[in-house]
Amino acid sequence: MFYREAGDFKTSYDADNQTFPIKFDRIGYYVALLVAFLVVPFMINDYWVNAIFLPFLIYAIAAIGLNILVGYCGQVSLGTGGFMAVGAYACYKLMTSFPEVNIFFHVILAGGITAIVGILFGLPSLRIKGFYLAVATLAAQFFLVWLFNRVPWFYNYSASGQISAPERTLFGVPVTGANTSAWATYLFCLVFLVLCALVARNLTRGMAGRKWMAIRDMDIAAEIIGVNPLKAKMTAFGVSSFFIGISGALFFAVYLGAVEVGEAFGISKSFLVLFMVIIGGLGSIFGSFAGAAFLVLLPVLLKNVLVGGLGWPTDTAAHLEFLIVGALIVTFLIAEPHGLAQLWRVTKEKLRLWPFPH
Amino acid sequence: MKLKLATMALGAVMAAAPAMADLVFPSLSYRTGPYAAGGIPFADGYADYFTLLNARDGGIGGVPTKLLECETGYNTEKGVECYESTKGEGALVYQPLSTGITYQLIPKVTADGIPLHTMGYGRTSAANGKVFSNVFNYPANYWNGASLIVNHLLEENGGDLKGKKIALLYHNSAYGKEPIRTLEELSKKHGYDLTLIPVDHPGQEQKSQWLQIRRERPDNVIMYGWGVMNQVAVQEAANIRFPMENFIGVWWSGSENDVLPAGDKANGYKAVTFHNVGSDFPVFDDIQKYVVDAGNAAGAGDQIGTALYNRGLYAAMLAAEAAANAQKIHGTADITPAMMRDGMEALEITEARMGELGMPNFGPSFKVSCENHGGPGTGAIAQWDASAKSWSLISDFSESDMSVIQPLIDADSAAYAAENKIAEGCK
Numbered sequence: 001m002f003y004r005e006a007g008d009f010k011t012s013y014d015a016d017n018q019t020f021p022i023k024f025d026r027i028g029y030y031v032a033l034l035v036a037f038l039v040v041p042f043m044i045n046d047y048w049v050n051a052i053f054l055p056f057l058i059y060a061i062a063a064i065g066l067n068i069l070v071g072y073c074g075q076v077s078l079g080t081g082g083f084m085a086v087g088a089y090a091c092y093k094l095m096t097s098f099p100e101v102n103i104f105f106h107v108i109l110a111g112g113i114t115a116i117v118g119i120l121f122g123l124p125s126l127r128i129k130g131f132y133l134a135v136a137t138l139a140a141q142f143f144l145v146w147l148f149n150r151v152p153w154f155y156n157y158s159a160s161g162q163i164s165a166p167e168r169t170l171f172g173v174p175v176t177g178a179n180t181s182a183w184a185t186y187l188f189c190l191v192f193l194v195l196c197a198l199v200a201r202n203l204t205r206g207m208a209g210r211k212w213m214a215i216r217d218m219d220i221a222a223e224i225i226g227v228n229p230l231k232a233k234m235t236a237f238g239v240s241s242f243f244i245g246i247s248g249a250l251f252f253a254v255y256l257g258a259v260e261v262g263e264a265f266g267i268s269k270s271f272l273v274l275f276m277v278i279i280g281g282l283g284s285i286f287g288s289f290a291g292a293a294f295l296v297l298l299p300v301l302l303k304n305v306l307v308g309g310l311g312w313p314t315d316t317a318a319h320l321e322f323l324i325v326g327a328l329i330v331t332f333l334i335a336e337p338h339g340l341a342q343l344w345r346v347t348k349e350k351l352r353l354w355p356f357p358h
Numbered sequence: 359m360k361l362k363l364a365t366m367a368l369g370a371v372m373a374a375a376p377a378m379a380d381l382v383f384p385s386l387s388y389r390t391g392p393y394a395a396g397g398i399p400f401a402d403g404y405a406d407y408f409t410l411l412n413a414r415d416g417g418i419g420g421v422p423t424k425l426l427e428c429e430t431g432y433n434t435e436k437g438v439e440c441y442e443s444t445k446g447e448g449a450l451v452y453q454p455l456s457t458g459i460t461y462q463l464i465p466k467v468t469a470d471g472i473p474l475h476t477m478g479y480g481r482t483s484a485a486n487g488k489v490f491s492n493v494f495n496y497p498a499n500y501w502n503g504a505s506l507i508v509n510h511l512l513e514e515n516g517g518d519l520k521g522k523k524i525a526l527l528y529h530n531s532a533y534g535k536e537p538i539r540t541l542e543e544l545s546k547k548h549g550y551d552l553t554l555i556p557v558d559h560p561g562q563e564q565k566s567q568w569l570q571i572r573r574e575r576p577d578n579v580i581m582y583g584w585g586v587m588n589q590v591a592v593q594e595a596a597n598i599r600f601p602m603e604n605f606i607g608v609w610w611s612g613s614e615n616d617v618l619p620a621g622d623k624a625n626g627y628k629a630v631t632f633h634n635v636g637s638d639f640p641v642f643d644d645i646q647k648y649v650v651d652a653g654n655a656a657g658a659g660d661q662i663g664t665a666l667y668n669r670g671l672y673a674a675m676l677a678a679e680a681a682a683n684a685q686k687i688h689g690t691a692d693i694t695p696a697m698m699r700d701g702m703e704a705l706e707i708t709e710a711r712m713g714e715l716g717m718p719n720f721g722p723s724f725k726v727s728c729e730n731h732g733g734p735g736t737g738a739i740a741q742w743d744a745s746a747k748s749w750s751l752i753s754d755f756s757e758s759d760m761s762v763i764q765p766l767i768d769a770d771s772a773a774y775a776a777e778n779k780i781a782e783g784c785k
Contacts, residue, residue: 047446051439149530149556159539159770160481160532162461166777177778178465256434258461260532262559263434300439303429314429315389315398315657322390 118241403670
C-alpha cells in the first residue's frame, strides 16, 4: 500500500540512481542511521557494547569485505582469519611504533597493508578457480597464522606472544585500552562500518562492481566483452582485504584488546565469516549485515534465554546452542538458498503488491 | 532487526534482576570444546566448595555465596561476554582458567576495580603486585612450575644437567610460551640443551612432534599442554616407547583425564603440582555429607578427588578465605570487589587454618603482600600409578629457583608498566 514506487517521482538521473529508490526504504535508512548515531550511544552499557554491538559491527565489516570477493567476484576465499590477523598485527605494530599518530589512521593503514597482502595471495586466482582457489587461500590462512606465531618481531618480542592494545584516544576520548566508555568504542566502530558499507555499496553498483560480477558470472565471456581479469580479480582481492583488514584491526584494538593469533584468527574465524556471507546472502550488502547479526546475536540470545531465563546448566545450554544454530542454518539454506537478503527481497516484492496481490 | 529487538528486550530483563545481597563468585568455566576435559573437574570443584559453605556454614561470615557460572568454551570472545554479563552483578573475583582470557581481563579488571585470581596460570609477572594491583597468581605460577621440574631433574641426575637434552613440548599459545624464557635462563645456569617443540591448538595431531622427539632422543620431555593435547601426547609417548618417568608435565598436564586413555602404558608419567592429590582429607567427608548426599553436586558429580577437582576446590577455598579476610578488615559482611582485593592482598594461609578447614597439608602456608602477589611458588612432583589409577606425591613440597625467576618477573612487569604508563607502587 505504502511500499511502492508509484507517486515517487524522480526528476534527475542522480535521483533515479540513488541507493534506495523507494521513499519508504529511504526513510527507513535515515531513521536507522539516526537511531544508530544519536539514540543507541546514549542507551548502551558495557555489556551491550562488548557482547553485542562491537562484535556485530566488526563482523559486519568483515562480511562486507568477504562478500565483495565471494559474492560479487565469485572468488572463494578461506583466508579471512589470516587477513584479519594481518590487519590486527599491522595495527599493533603501527600503534606501538608511531604512538603519536591518531588511531583512526592506523586502522585505515592496517586496512591498506592487508590489501597489499591480500593482492599478493590473490595472484594464484588468475590461474586457479573454484575449490582449488579455496585451497590456495586456505594456505594463506595457515601461513599467516604461523608467521605471526613464529616471528617475534610481530609481537614486539613479548614473552607470551600475546599482543595487547595500548590506550589510544580520538579527540581526547579513549577508544582502545581499558578505560574506554561504551559509547566511544561503539561510535568508533560504527563510523568505520558506515563508511565501509557506503564505499562497498557504491563500488559494487559502479563499473568496478559490474566487472567483478561479469567475472563471477562467466570469466571467459567477461574477458571477451573487455573486462581485464587481472585487474578485476586483483581489485576484488584488494578491496575485500582492505575491509577485512579494518575489521581485524578493530577486532584486536577496540573489541578484544589482547589477542593471540592462533586462538582469535584461526581457521574457525574464516569459516564463521564465510557462513555469515552465505547465510546473509551472496552479493548483497544488506546480506552481510543480516548474516553478521544472525551469527553474532543468535548465540548470545540463546545463552541468555537458556541459562539466564530458564536456568539450565551452562554445558547443556552450550551444546543446545550448537544444535539450534546448526539446525537453523540448515533450515534457512533449504528454505532460502540465497540467504536472508533474498528473503528480504521477496518480502519487499510481496509488500509492493500488498494488500491486492492479484 | 526483529532479532535485535528481541535480544534487547531479553537483555533488559536479564540486566534488571541483580541480586546484591549475596557474595557473588562468577565461574567462567568451560564444559564444552577441546579443553572441557580440564574445565569440567575444575568448575565442579569450584562450585562444590561454595555449595558446601552455604550448606554447612551458611555462607561466608553469615552471607550466602552465589555462584554465577558462564560457559566460555576457552574462547576469548565468549570470555568477554561472560565478563561483561557477570560484572554488573557484584562479582567479587574472576578466575577464568584460561591464559588468553586472563590477558584480556588484566586491563579490564584493573579499570573496573575487580580482583583477578589466576592460580598457576595467566601472566606470570602479575606476581609483582606493585604493577598489577588487581591481579593475583598465588600460590605458584608457570615459571615456578618450570623451575620445579628442572629442580626435580637436577635431583634425579645428582645435581648436574650438563649436556643433557631436554625438550619442551608446548601448546603454541601464550600459555605454552610462558615457560620458555625461564627454561632458557635455567639452561644457561645448568648447561642443558633445550629443544622447543610447539603443538598448535587444539593439539590432536602430534605425529610430527613425536617423530622429532624420536629422532632427537631427548633425555627428558617437559610438557606444557592443556585439554585434548595432553592425552594425545601421553598416548604418542607410549607409542614411541618414550620412558614415561622421563616425561614430566606442568600441573595443567597432570590430571587423570590425561593419563587414563593410554591405560597401563602411562604408568610412571610425572607432573608437578602445587597442592596435594587424592581425596584423603576431612573436607571430602563434608562434601560427601552436605553436597553429594544432598544431591547438590555440580556437574555429573563423578570428578570428586581428581587432580583438577582438587584444584578447583583449592581455588574456591582461597577465594572464600580472602572474602572472609576482607570482611574482617573492613568490618562489614557485605563486601565489594575493592574490599575483596584488600582481602586478597592481606591474605595469610597458615597450616593451622588449613587444618581447621579440613584440608591439612593440602597446600602451602603463605602470606600475600603488595610486593608479592605470587605466593611462595612451592610444588611437588606427582607420579601416576596406572594399576591403582591414582596420583601419588614422590617428593616433598620444595622451593623453586627464585634467583632466576624474580629478575624475570621484575623485567617483564617493568616492561608492562612502561608500556601502559603505570607508576609502580602499593595502594
